[in-house]
Amino acid sequence: MTPPPRAPQQPAPMSWKRSAIAIALVIPVIALLWYGLTTDPRTITSPLPGKPAPSWELERMDNREAVSLVDDAGSVVVINFWASWCLPCRDEHPVLIQAANEYMPRGVKFYGILNRDTESAAQAFLDELGPLPYPTLVQGRTHTGIDYGLTGTPETFVIDQKGIVAYKKTGPFADPRELGSVLDSLLAAAPRAQQ
Amino acid sequence: MTSSNTGTTSHKMMLVLAALLTWMPLTASAQTTPAQATPPQDSSSAHAGSVVEPEALAQDTSSTVELSPALEKRARSLNEQLRCPVCQSSSIEESPAFEATEMKSVVRTMLAEGKSDEEIIAYFQSRYGDWVMLAPPKRGFNLLVYVLPLLLVVGGAVFVYRTARRWVSSPAA
Numbered sequence: 355m356t357p358p359p360r361a362p363q364q365p366a367p368m369s370w371k372r373s374a375i376a377i378a379l380v381i382p383v384i385a386l387l388w389y390g391l392t393t394d395p396r397t398i399t400s401p402l403p404g405k406p407a408p409s410w411e412l413e414r415m416d417n418r419e420a421v422s423l424v425d426d427a428g429s430v431v432v433i434n435f436w437a438s439w440c441l442p443c444r445d446e447h448p449v450l451i452q453a454a455n456e457y458m459p460r461g462v463k464f465y466g467i468l469n470r471d472t473e474s475a476a477q478a479f480l481d482e483l484g485p486l487p488y489p490t491l492v493q494g495r496t497h498t499g500i501d502y503g504l505t506g507t508p509e510t511f512v513i514d515q516k517g518i519v520a521y522k523k524t525g526p527f528a529d530p531r532e533l534g535s536v537l538d539s540l541l542a543a544a545p546r547a548q549q
Numbered sequence: 550m551t552s553s554n555t556g557t558t559s560h561k562m563m564l565v566l567a568a569l570l571t572w573m574p575l576t577a578s579a580q581t582t583p584a585q586a587t588p589p590q591d592s593s594s595a596h597a598g599s600v601v602e603p604e605a606l607a608q609d610t611s612s613t614v615e616l617s618p619a620l621e622k623r624a625r626s627l628n629e630q631l632r633c634p635v636c637q638s639s640s641i642e643e644s645p646a647f648e649a650t651e652m653k654s655v656v657r658t659m660l661a662e663g664k665s666d667e668e669i670i671a672y673f674q675s676r677y678g679d680w681v682m683l684a685p686p687k688r689g690f691n692l693l694v695y696v697l698p699l700l701l702v703v704g705g706a707v708f709v710y711r712t713a714r715r716w717v718s719s720p721a722a
Contacts, residue, residue, distance in 0.1 A: 379704065383701070386693065398634065398677060398678065400677075401674070401675060401678040402676070405675070408676075497651055497655050497658075499648075499651065500648075500651050500652060500655050501676065502676070503634075504634075504648070505634040505677075
């Protein structure tokens, strides 16, 4: 009795098993690479929303009067970083004016903070496009922009009545309703804080 | 003959996958190359359609804080760890952008105030997130960045070794 000769070939199922393992290893890697290739690396997710707003004390551009965020404790505060040389800021200008005119009577505080700009250029911008119904502040030698993790202009932060950053907008508001919906929700959550 | 063909097909398939893996990072780097090749612009390119900026910036807070040589060394080391928020792929040490200059100024000020390196890094992370670190912190999802290449190298070496061994010992060879 001699044993039957062994087949010289590899069994086919083994190849499929190896292939399945290879695919199982490779698919997560491809998914990771795909995520990396389709994600804009310039998008910076701010860690500030949900955290206490960095405090500041800055001068008004018009009368050099000092203004502090602490003074507005209990109010909803809108801070808009802008510059005269930034084109989106020009588009956003009337939107902010409209929002401010609607919400300032309801107790919301608005501030513009000049970023990377000269006061003369900022004033020329306001003369051309119309004055803001709220103060423009200058950073001077402070680092308020860095404190807020600024990556450009315009950027807008909405601070709730407890001093927490409730919302951050990177880029311009195209529609006052976008800012309005955020303010409405904050005012509705704590209506007494605005009185 | 048939199973030999199946084995060859399997090898080819794995080689194609390996080639794909090699190609994809190359593609990724090719996409970022133009941005890297462009000199860092001192503009808020992220969301400002910037036009001409004023030459004399009233708020240019260039670093004026005098530091001892030891603190200068620490400042340079910290600057090299922090990513410029405007130019993306370079540190604030090598970037001439306004934001990078501001950040360098903050680093110098905090060092002069006696803050530790950890406190300074924590400050910037609290403002910009982990993104601000050129080298991602070794925790959570970021661990993949450190572990995955090692796994790929080891896995690739095992694959190449086993494939080569099979080719050498196969009857066809």
